[in-house]
Amino acid sequence: MxxxxxxxxxxxxxxxxxxxxxxxxxxxxxxxxxxxxxxxxxxxxxxxxxxxxxxxxxxxxxxxxxxxxxxxxxxxxxxxxxxxxxxxxxxxxxxxxxxxxxxxxxxxxxxxxxxxxxxxxxxxxxxxxxxxxxxxxxxxxxxxxxxxxxxxxxxxxxxxxxxxxxxxxxxxxxxxxxxxxxxxxLGPLRHVHGRAARPAADEPHAGASYASILRRPEVVWLVVIGVLLSTLGYGQIESGFPAYARQISEVSTRVVGFAFVANTAVIVLAQFWVMNRVSGRRRTRVLIATAVIWAVAWVVFGATGLMPGSIAAVVGVVAFQGLFFALGETLMQTAFPSLTNDMAPDHLRGRYNAINSASFQTGAIIGPVMAGFLLEHGRSTLFIAAMVVGCVGIAAGALRLERRITPAVNGLRTPLTQEPARQ
Incomplete structure (x- = not known):
C-alpha cells in the first residue's frame, strides 16, 4: 500500500x-x-x-x-x-x-x-x-x-x-x-478539470457521437459484457441472492447479513493480492476468470437449495458471497474500468465511461426483474441455470473482445511500458 x-x-x-x-x-x-x-x-x-x-x-x-x-x-x-x-x-x-x-x-x-x-x-x-x-x-x-x-x-x-x-x-x-x-x-484539485483537448476536425473520432461509438465492434462487445456482469452480479446481490437464500436455501436473515459482511471483508483484504496477480496480464482473460469463478459460485449456491435449512446450506450461502463472488468482483473491478478507459480516446472518455455506466445500470434493472419472475413462479433451477449460462456468455464475449483490441489496451506490457517500472 x-x-x-x-x-x-x-x-x-x-x-x-x-x-x-x-x-x-x-x-x-x-x-x-x-x-x-x-x-x-x-x-x-x-x-x-x-x-x-x-x-x-x-x-x-x-x-x-x-x-x-x-x-x-x-x-x-x-x-x-x-x-x-x-x-x-x-x-x-x-x-x-x-x-x-x-x-x-x-x-x-x-x-x-x-x-x-x-x-x-x-x-x-x-x-x-x-x-x-x-x-x-x-x-x-x-x-x-x-x-x-x-x-x-x-x-x-x-x-x-x-x-x-x-x-x-x-x-x-x-x-x-x-x-x-x-x-x-474546490481546493487542492481546483486546477484539475478532467477535460482533454479536442483533436482537429479531420482526425479519427474527432467529433464522435454515441451512435458512432456504439458502431465500433469492440464497444458493442464491451457493452454486452457489462450488461451480463451487472445482470449476474450486482443485479442479484439485493434481489436474487437474498430471495433464493431465504425461500429456497431456507437460511436465516442473520446468515444473509453475515454473507454480506464476509463479501466486504474478502474484497478489502484480497484486492491488493488480486492486483499483483493480474498486473500485466490480458484484461479479457481476467474477465474470463471472473466468469469461471462466478459460474462455480452459482453452482455452489444452487446446491444449497438441495439441502434447505442445513449447516451445509449456511456454509454454501456464505461461501457464495464471501469467497467466490467477492473474488470475482475484485478481478472484474481491476480489469473492466481500465479496459474502458484505455480503449477510449482522451477527448471521449466521458462518453465511453457513460456507456460503461449505462450497461451496468441496465443489468441492475434486468437482474431483479428476472430473479423476481423466475423465483416467484417456482423456477429456482432455471434461475441458477440462467446465471451459469450468463457466465458462459461473459467468457465468450471477452474472447470476442480480445480479438478486436490492441495488446496495450488489453493490459499487456510492452518494453516501453516495462522500462519505467524498473527505474
Whole structure:
C-alpha cells in the first residue's frame, strides 16, 4: 500500500483520500432507505419500492447527457454538480413526509448516481496512467466496499424505527460526507478539470457521437459484457441472492447479513493480492476468470437449495458471497474500468465511461426483474441455470473482445511500458 500511494501523483492521492469517507455515509443509509420510507414515514411498501426504483431509472436517463458534459466541460464540474444534487437530496429525504418530496429527493440522488461513476473514472484517467491506473481502480473498489461496509454496520447499530430522528441524523450525516470530495475538488484539485483537448476536425473520432461509438465492434462487445456482469452480479446481490437464500436455501436473515459482511471483508483484504496477480496480464482473460469463478459460485449456491435449512446450506450461502463472488468482483473491478478507459480516446472518455455506466445500470434493472419472475413462479433451477449460462456468455464475449483490441489496451506490457517500472 505504501509503494502504491508513493507512486501516485498528488492529484491521485487526493482523489483516493475521499472515497471511503464519501461511501461511509452512503453505507449508513443505503440498506435502510426502504425501511425508512415504509416504517418511519408510513408509505405503502409498493410505493416505497417504486420510489427506490427512481434512483436507477433517473441514473440511467442522465448517464448519456452526463457523458457528453464530461467531454465538453470536464469531469470536475460534472462531479461537483452531482455532489450538490446528492447533498440536496439527502437533506430533503431526511425531512420528506410525503411521497412527492421523497420522490424528488430520490431523483436528485439518482442524478448523482448517474453521473458520478463515469465522471469519477474519467477524472482518474486524466491524472493516473499506465498500470498504476489499473491498480488505482482496484484500490478504489476496495475502499468503496470498506466505506459502505463500515457505514452499514454503523447504521445498523444507530438507526431505530422507534426513534425516527435517528434516520434523519443518518441522512444528514450522509449529506455531510458528500462535502468532503466537494471541498477537495474546490481546493487542492481546483486546477484539475478532467477535460482533454479536442483533436482537429479531420482526425479519427474527432467529433464522435454515441451512435458512432456504439458502431465500433469492440464497444458493442464491451457493452454486452457489462450488461451480463451487472445482470449476474450486482443485479442479484439485493434481489436474487437474498430471495433464493431465504425461500429456497431456507437460511436465516442473520446468515444473509453475515454473507454480506464476509463479501466486504474478502474484497478489502484480497484486492491488493488480486492486483499483483493480474498486473500485466490480458484484461479479457481476467474477465474470463471472473466468469469461471462466478459460474462455480452459482453452482455452489444452487446446491444449497438441495439441502434447505442445513449447516451445509449456511456454509454454501456464505461461501457464495464471501469467497467466490467477492473474488470475482475484485478481478472484474481491476480489469473492466481500465479496459474502458484505455480503449477510449482522451477527448471521449466521458462518453465511453457513460456507456460503461449505462450497461451496468441496465443489468441492475434486468437482474431483479428476472430473479423476481423466475423465483416467484417456482423456477429456482432455471434461475441458477440462467446465471451459469450468463457466465458462459461473459467468457465468450471477452474472447470476442480480445480479438478486436490492441495488446496495450488489453493490459499487456510492452518494453516501453516495462522500462519505467524498473527505474
Amino acid at each position: 505504501r509503494d502504491f500511494i508513493a507512486a501516485l501523483p498528488r492529484e491521485g492521492r487526493w482523489l483516493l483520500a475521499t472515497v471511503a469517507i464519501q461511501l461511509l455515509g452512503r453505507g449508513m443509509t443505503l440498506p435502510f432507505t426502504i425501511i425508512y420510507l415504509h416504517e418511519v414515514r408510513g408509505f405503502d411498501l409498493g410505493v416505497a419500492g417504486s420510489l427506490m426504483g427512481l434512483i436507477a431509472i433517473v441514473g440511467l436517463i442522465v448517464t448519456g447527457p452526463g457523458g457528453s458534459l464530461i467531454d465538453r466541460y470536464g469531469a470536475r464540474p460534472v462531479i461537483l454538480g452531482g455532489l450538490v444534487c446528492a447533498i440536496a437530496g439527502d437533506v430533503m429525504l431526511a425531512f420528506a413526509t410525503t411521497p412527492v418530496l421523497a420522490g424528488a429527493a430520490l431523483c436528485l440522488l439518482g442524478i448523482q448516481a448517474g453521473v458520478s461513476w463515469p465522471a469519477a473514472n474519467a477524472l482518474v484517467a486524466t491524472v493516473v496512467e499506465g498500470d498504476l491506473r489499473q491498480r488505482y481502480y482496484g484500490v478504489n473498489f476496495a475502499l468503496i466496499n470498506l466505506g459502505i461496509g463500515v457505514g452499514g454496520v454503523i447504521g445498523g447499530l444507530f438507526v431505530d424505527v422507534a426513534r425516527p430522528e435517528t434516520f434523519t441524523f443518518a441522512f444528514l450525516a450522509n449529506a455531510v460526507t458528500f462535502t468532503a470530495p466537494a471541498l477537495v475538488l
